Amino acid sequence: MLKKLISVIAITIGLSSVFATTGDKAEAAYYHTKAISVAKANLGVPYRWGGITPSGFDCSGLVKYSYSKAGKVLPRTAADMFYTKGYRVSYLQPGDLLFYAPTKASRPTHVAMYIGAGKMIMASSSKGVIVTYTNNTYWNPKYIGAKRI
Incomplete structure (x- = not known):
């Protein structure tokens, strides 16, 4: 009886972690998709430094604006996004942020x-x-790297 109870608890914990992970992935897929949709809706908007x-948008302004409409708050600059948000990835998925610098040391x-x-x-x-x-x-x-938010 105790073995069955332990098995049921283990299965329940395992399933709840699967559903929690699935929910997190679904939420991430939603805000990535939403941010991309917002950015695409702004195709053709002119460049404006600090926009x-x-x-008018500058590069980080577009990303910040798009993610804010999807419910995620990002810092204002590309450098702050790179150094303070998300985690580095090598395999790209839609919604990942791509970072660039004039030289690899910059x-x-x-x-x-x-x-x-x-x-x-x-x-x-x-x-x-x-x-x-x-x-x-x-x-x-x-190109210096990508981060997933």
Whole structure:
């Protein structure tokens, strides 16, 4: 009888941790999807240094705004996002933040959001909010890492 009770408790604990993990993943998938959707709704918005609204965005302003609409608070700058939020990943999933620096030894000065299929959405100083490939010849050499929020 005691063995059966222990087995039932173990199964219950195991199932509850599976459901908790599944719930966490579902929540993460929701806010990643929502943040991407918000960013895409702002395609074509002009670049504005320090911009954090749909009247104009800089790179971190777009990411901060998009994630805030999905219910996640992020710091204002690319460097603060890189150093204080999320965890580093090497396998990209939609919603991951991609960080770039002028040299490998520099602080991150640019952030974009991975949207899948080798593409990212970002605020470009020359074109405003755009979708481009992660392997583009300008940004790819400046890539320093990705973080999952």
